[in-house]
Amino acid sequence: MQDLYGTTSLIAGGSSGIGRAVAGLLVARGGEVILAARQQERLELAMKELGPAARARALDITDFAGIERLAESLPPASVDHLFITAATLAHGPFASLPVAEAQAMFQSKLWGGYALCKAMLPRMRSGGSITLVSGVLSRRPAVNCAALGAVCAAVEALARGLALELGPELRVNCIAPGMVRSPLHDRLPEARREAAFAATGASLPVGRVGRPCEVAQAAVMAATNGYMTGAVIDVDGGHMVRQYAAAGQSTNEDTALGAGQPRPIQPLRRNHQTSPSASASMPARTAG
Numbered sequence: 001m002q003d004l005y006g007t008t009s010l011i012a013g014g015s016s017g018i019g020r021a022v023a024g025l026l027v028a029r030g031g032e033v034i035l036a037a038r039q040q041e042r043l044e045l046a047m048k049e050l051g052p053a054a055r056a057r058a059l060d061i062t063d064f065a066g067i068e069r070l071a072e073s074l075p076p077a078s079v080d081h082l083f084i085t086a087a088t089l090a091h092g093p094f095a096s097l098p099v100a101e102a103q104a105m106f107q108s109k110l111w112g113g114y115a116l117c118k119a120m121l122p123r124m125r126s127g128g129s130i131t132l133v134s135g136v137l138s139r140r141p142a143v144n145c146a147a148l149g150a151v152c153a154a155v156e157a158l159a160r161g162l163a164l165e166l167g168p169e170l171r172v173n174c175i176a177p178g179m180v181r182s183p184l185h186d187r188l189p190e191a192r193r194e195a196a197f198a199a200t201g202a203s204l205p206v207g208r209v210g211r212p213c214e215v216a217q218a219a220v221m222a223a224t225n226g227y228m229t230g231a232v233i234d235v236d237g238g239h240m241v242r243q244y245a246a247a248g249q250s251t252n253e254d255t256a257l258g259a260g261q262p263r264p265i266q267p268l269r270r271n272h273q274t275s276p277s278a279s280a281s282m283p284a285r286t287a288g
């Protein structure tokens with residue numbers, strides 16, 4: 001299916017994880033992509049994998065002057081879809097997490113996205129879209145993640161406000177992922193990371209954590225569905241409806257970024273830890 005032939009998308013955060021998976025889906029459908037992130041090496045690797053439909057630009061989304069330079073380097077009305085997955089996160093106990101670290105997270109995940117949307121307005125084609133990324137913590141908090149939840153809620157509010165203000169020329173939506181197995185979690189030691197994935201997965205109705213391509217599918221759908229705007233789409237394995245912890249059970253003894261988890265109580269359905277139908281439908285190039 002080449003239905004995105006002739007379209008150009010800018011993906012801030014397109015060199016890794018969810019953004020990289022979005023790029024893979026767009027290119028597979030004939031679109032061209034501009035990947036923007038900080039590390040040149042990862043950008044080059046992604047470009048090599050994606051082929052000639054992909055270009056790259058260096059961007060630190062916390063650098064507003066750099067955002068302006070990127071936008072100004074693009075021709076007017078040349079970008080159809082803007083995706084913003086770039087963010088540097090911070091989590092930790094409220095009492096000890098330095099305010100500066102929480103502020104730095106807001107600077108990237110909220111203000112960076114805000115500034116990029118604003119700078120890109122003259123570069124967006126009428127009929128296009130903006131897709132932001134928040135996280136389930138916006139509405140289902142976890143211990144050690146108060147600031148992360150707050151920034152996710154702010155991103156969702158921004159998406160709704162922009163949808164109202166920028167329509168009908170542009171549609172704006174937000175994707176709220178639950179825990180996804182992406183390089184975001186690589187900074188955790190492997191054993192701890194796998195334990196967090198396993199514990200979170202076991203607490204979810206789907207029995208596992210997500211893949212970047214599963215979130216990317218929703219992002220591309222939101223970007224291309226002409227009747228969708230102002231929506232916050234949960235792609236979270238059922239995180240919002242998962243079981244509450246029973247009295248006496250500890251919660252959230254290990255919190256990885258984006259999803260704290262209660263210990264599961266008597267899981268009823270553990271017979272589909274991996275969903276063949278889900279994995280079968282994922283393009284190999286974007287499988288996380």
Ligand SMILES: NC(=O)c1ccc[n+]([C@@H]2O[C@H](COP(=O)([O-])OP(=O)(O)OC[C@H]3O[C@@H](n4cnc5c(N)ncnc54)[C@H](OP(=O)(O)O)[C@@H]3O)[C@@H](O)[C@H]2O)c1
Nearest residue numbers: 013015016017018037038039060061086135180182184258
């Ligand atoms: N993975 C999860 O479990 C999960 C759950 C809920 C929500 N989310 C949200 O989903 C989004 C994407 O996460 P992911 O899992 O795809 O993360 P990821 O694999 O770590 O990818 C993050 C991307 O953003 C770029 N980036 C980070 N900081 C940047 C900055 N200051 N300026 C420009 N680019 C920057 C990174 O490249 P460089 O480092 O080279 O700049 C990379 O391309 C984030 O907003 C995250 O909060 C993720």
